[in-house]
Amino acid sequence: MNARDEILRRIRAGVKDVRRGAPVDVPWRYGQPTPMVDVVGRFVERVEDYKARVERVATPDDVPAMVVTVLADAGVTSVVVPTGVEDTWRQAVAAAGMRVVVDDPPVGKAELNEIGAVVTTASVGVAETGTLVLSHGPGQGRRVLTLLPDVHACVIRADDVVSDVPEAIARLRPAIDERRPLTWISGGSATSDIELARVEGVHGPRTLLVIVVG
Amino acid sequence: MNATTTRVTSRDAARLTPAPPPGLLEDSPVFPIAAKRELANSQLRNNLARATETIRTKRAIRVAEVPRWEDLRTAAEAIKNATLRHLDDYLLQAEANLIKAGAHVHWARDAAQADQIVVDLVKASGVDEIVKVKSMVTQEIEMNEALEAAGVAAWETDLAELIVQLGHDRPSHVLVPAIHRNRAEIRDIFVEEMGRYGTPAPDGLTDDPAELTAAARQHLRDKFLRARTSTSGGNFLVADTGTLVVVESEGNGRMCVTLPDTLISVVGIEKVVPTFEDLEVFMQLLPRSSTGERMNPYTSMWTGVTPGDGPQNVHVVLVDNGRTKALADPIGRQALRCIRCSACMNVCPIYGHVGGHAYGSVYPGPIGIILTPQLRGMSAPVDRSLPYASTLCGACVDVCPVKINFPEVIVHLRHKAADLKKADRRPHMETLVMGVVGWLFGRESRYTWVTTASGLVGRVLKAGLDGRQKFFGWLPWPATRWSQARDLPIPASQPFRRQWKKRSSSPGRTPEGLSSHDRDTEVRP
Numbered sequence: 176m177n178a179r180d181e182i183l184r185r186i187r188a189g190v191k192d193v194r195r196g197a198p199v200d201v202p203w204r205y206g207q208p209t210p211m212v213d214v215v216g217r218f219v220e221r222v223e224d225y226k227a228r229v230e231r232v233a234t235p236d237d238v239p240a241m242v243v244t245v246l247a248d249a250g251v252t253s254v255v256v257p258t259g260v261e262d263t264w265r266q267a268v269a270a271a272g273m274r275v276v277v278d279d280p281p282v283g284k285a286e287l288n289e290i291g292a293v294v295t296t297a298s299v300g301v302a303e304t305g306t307l308v309l310s311h312g313p314g315q316g317r318r319v320l321t322l323l324p325d326v327h328a329c330v331i332r333a334d335d336v337v338s339d340v341p342e343a344i345a346r347l348r349p350a351i352d353e354r355r356p357l358t359w360i361s362g363g364s365a366t367s368d369i370e371l372a373r374v375e376g377v378h379g380p381r382t383l384l385v386i387v388v389g
Numbered sequence: 390m391n392a393t394t395t396r397v398t399s400r401d402a403a404r405l406t407p408a409p410p411p412g413l414l415e416d417s418p419v420f421p422i423a424a425k426r427e428l429a430n431s432q433l434r435n436n437l438a439r440a441t442e443t444i445r446t447k448r449a450i451r452v453a454e455v456p457r458w459e460d461l462r463t464a465a466e467a468i469k470n471a472t473l474r475h476l477d478d479y480l481l482q483a484e485a486n487l488i489k490a491g492a493h494v495h496w497a498r499d500a501a502q503a504d505q506i507v508v509d510l511v512k513a514s515g516v517d518e519i520v521k522v523k524s525m526v527t528q529e530i531e532m533n534e535a536l537e538a539a540g541v542a543a544w545e546t547d548l549a550e551l552i553v554q555l556g557h558d559r560p561s562h563v564l565v566p567a568i569h570r571n572r573a574e575i576r577d578i579f580v581e582e583m584g585r586y587g588t589p590a591p592d593g594l595t596d597d598p599a600e601l602t603a604a605a606r607q608h609l610r611d612k613f614l615r616a617r618t619s620t621s622g623g624n625f626l627v628a629d630t631g632t633l634v635v636v637e638s639e640g641n642g643r644m645c646v647t648l649p650d651t652l653i654s655v656v657g658i659e660k661v662v663p664t665f666e667d668l669e670v671f672m673q674l675l676p677r678s679s680t681g682e683r684m685n686p687y688t689s690m691w692t693g694v695t696p697g698d699g700p701q702n703v704h705v706v707l708v709d710n711g712r713t714k715a716l717a718d719p720i721g722r723q724a725l726r727c728i729r730c731s732a733c734m735n736v737c738p739i740y741g742h743v744g745g746h747a748y749g750s751v752y753p754g755p756i757g758i759i760l761t762p763q764l765r766g767m768s769a770p771v772d773r774s775l776p777y778a779s780t781l782c783g784a785c786v787d788v789c790p791v792k793i794n795f796p797e798v799i800v801h802l803r804h805k806a807a808d809l810k811k812a813d814r815r816p817h818m819e820t821l822v823m824g825v826v827g828w829l830f831g832r833e834s835r836y837t838w839v840t841t842a843s844g845l846v847g848r849v850l851k852a853g854l855d856g857r858q859k860f861f862g863w864l865p866w867p868a869t870r871w872s873q874a875r876d877l878p879i880p881a882s883q884p885f886r887r888q889w890k891k892r893s894s895s896p897g898r899t900p901e902g903l904s905s906h907d908r909d910t911e912v913r914p
Contacts, residue, residue, distance in 0.1 A: 177496070178496040178497055178498045178502060178709075179496040181498055182480075182496055182498060182658065182707070182709045182713060183477045183480070183481070185709070185713035185714075185716075185717070186476045186477040186480075186658075186713055186716060187477055188717065189713050189714075189716040189717030189722075190473065190474055190475075190476065190716060190717075192719060193473075193474045193719075194474060194475075198471070199467050199470045199471035199474060200467065201464060201467040201468055201471060202460070202463055202464060202467060203460070203461075203463075203464035203467070203468075203670060205666045205669060206666070206669070221683065224683075225686075281697070284614055284648060285614065288610070288614060301684070303683065304676075304683040304684035305683060305684065306684045311695075311698060317697065317698040317699070318643065318647045318689075318698055318699055319647050319648060319698075319699070322640065322643050322644065322647055322648075339673075340669050340672050340673050341669040343669075344665065344666055344668055344669040344672075345666070345669075347665075348665060348666075351630050351632060351665050351690070351692065352630070354490050354630075354692040354693065354695065355692075355695070356689070356690060356691040356692070356695050356698065356699065357688075357689075357690040357691075358643065358687065358688070358689055358690075359672075359684070359687065359688035359689075359690075360686070360687060361682070361683070361684035361685065361686050361687075362686050363686070364638070364639050364640035364686050364687065365638050365639070365686050366548045366549075366602055366638055366639045367565070367638070367680060368547070368548040368549035368552070368565055368567060369548070369552075369567075369572055369575055369598040369601055369602070370436070370439065370440060370571060370572055370598065371439075371440045371443045371444055371565065371568075372598045374598050374599050374602045376602070376603075376606075377548060377602055377605065377606055377638070377639035377640055377641070378546075378606055378609065378610075378613070378639050378640035378641045378643075378644055379639070379640025379643060379686070379687060380640075
């Protein structure tokens with residue numbers, strides 16, 4: 176018997192007793208919002224709690240200038256952007272004197288490792304946990320883009336911020352059905368492996384800059 | 390456990406990676422012996438006490454923020470139970486969806502088979518080194534050593550696992566494997582070892598955690614960028630989509646699942662959850678229970694191969710290695726609900742004193758003492774001793790996000806260990822004593838005789854000791870081993886049953902012959 180059949184046989188033999196019993200009731204209503212007064216306000220507060228910088232702008236027209244501001248403040252000189260990012264953002268960054276590389280054709284690992292920052296959008300924001308979720312479609316690009324550069328500037332629409340994890344999961348279902356990868360980002364990379372003292376910045380981007388639009 | 394592994398005992402022998410301590414984990418000394426060894430290390434006790442206290446406090450704060458915490462736990466328990474009940478169906482569904490998404494699925498009945506599959510896949514990918522995401526199941530199957538024996542260097546990339554690997558050490562905690570090391574020790578390990586296996590530690594490295602972390606980033610960056618093959622575990626495998634989930638903090642996991650061409654994920658069969666929606670429950674429970682954060686910094690979810698993004702050669706190895714044995718045990722199977730958060734060890738008074746190395750397993754603490762003897766079986770002395778590494782206080786029950794009833798499983802496994810002792814033909818003191826006690830208590834006349842005799846002993850001793858001493862101290866051999874850690878009360882001068890009889894025959898009065906001063910047991914009819 177091959178391992179697959181053997182394991183399946185062992186499972187079936189092992190659970191005979193419970194299969195005869197009543198089905199297990201899962202007492203949980205999926206996809207429900209978590210009540211809160213100000214969803215976007217909570218999101219901002221929780222992202223800042225991870226020591227990330229968060230800026231709010233009123234309209235999409237304000238985004239390019241804010242992107243330039245946060246990147247310049249972080250001392251960035253070179254930026255990579257995925258395809259699908261607004262041309263106006265890219266132009267503004269270039270006009271501010273930063274070198275801009277578009278990930279088309281795909282940029283190699285070694286080159287990405289030398290680029291200072293990446294600018295992307297995000298699919299969903301989770302207020303309660305201060306989380307950004309990227310589903311790596313247009314405007315978000317390949318996973319490696321948001322991994323090797325040391326600064327990640329992420330632009331999210333206020334409409335895409337939901338209260339908590341259940342609502343986020345519901346919104347992400349279509350992306351998962353399309354077999355898109357998801358990256359959940361809550362603050363910069365961090366570790367608590369040395370005496371459980373939190374240290375920001377290990378392998379992922381050490382600086383996370385978030386711009387909330389609307 | 391693993392036939393393909395050959396152990397190199399000298400740390401200076403020709404090896405690609407730092408040698409772990411010699412010997413197999415299942416040959417470890419029994420828990421009481423190992424615990425004594427660990428307790429002698431005051432540095433360890435100090436490090437552990439600080440670390441577990443910190444993490445307990447953090448967890449409590451984050452859990453208190455969630456009003457529906459208990460509902461989440463109940464839901465998680467139910468989801469896991471419902472999954473285990475139809476584990477075969479969900480595994481087949483996951484397999485079908487993984488294959489549809491371009492992944493290759495392999496099944497391994499035990500550690501040796503899992504290791505062989507991984508070694509063959511790594512070799513086929515044409516590399517002699519891999520980078521690893523921290524994973525308990527790859528520790529369990531001792532994958533690194535199997536790869537080492539096959540001429541492949543497996544580099545740990547989680548900071549704590551790196552500290553353990555460079556320190557020629559073993560992990561002592563599920564979540565923070567280097568919890569037993571303090572910053573000064575870590576600095577020394579980095580300075581001493583990093584240069585031997587790659588980018589050396591920077592000159593003048595201090596023991597500041599931020600500097601140590603920066604050194605690890607520098608040491609590993611090169612390895613990430615040149616890696617063509619990696620391995621990961623999986624926190625969850627979603628059956629209805631074939632999605633694998635890796636929950637992490639540092640970004641090393643993202644590096645490993647994104648940068649190489651070939652990704653091999655080794656996943657225990659109990660990691661499957663039925664639907665993507667089920668993640669809404671676990672993604673709320675896991676980060677708060679394990680690191681005490683609202684959310685961990687990074688979670689990667691991927692479904693087979695994503696064209697143009699990340700590894701294009703994706704493999705998933707589904708590992709049994711004793712899990713179906715645990716599944717067949719109606720009481721023991723609840724251990725398979727575990728999501729490896731480590732909250733149980735952080736609250737355990739035993740773990741908090743002895744640390745993870747006393748358990749002779751990659752799974753220490755409360756979950757370790759119920760999981761290890763089920764996965765490995767109870768033929769090794771250490772595995773029979775593990776269920777006794779508990780006070781049955783139940784602190785672990787209160788924090789477990791999937792509501793495992795630890796004391797229930799512990800008592801059940803103690804029963805099994807006792808039965809094994811009974812079945813063993815060699816004489817055991819405990820079995821012998823219990824046999825005698827069973828015989829004495831088996832008939833009323835014998836029982837009365839025993840209580841009369843013990844009453845007599847009590848009276849004599851009390852008279853002799855002037856009533857001041859309440860306990861025996863040291864007892865002569867063979868009772869020495871029992872008495873060195875326990876107090877045996879001096880027997881009551883009047884057996885309880887006699888007191889009771891007298892009391893019942895003269896209601897409302899102090900039993901005759903018993904002054905309140907002399908009474909050993911308060912009698913309340």
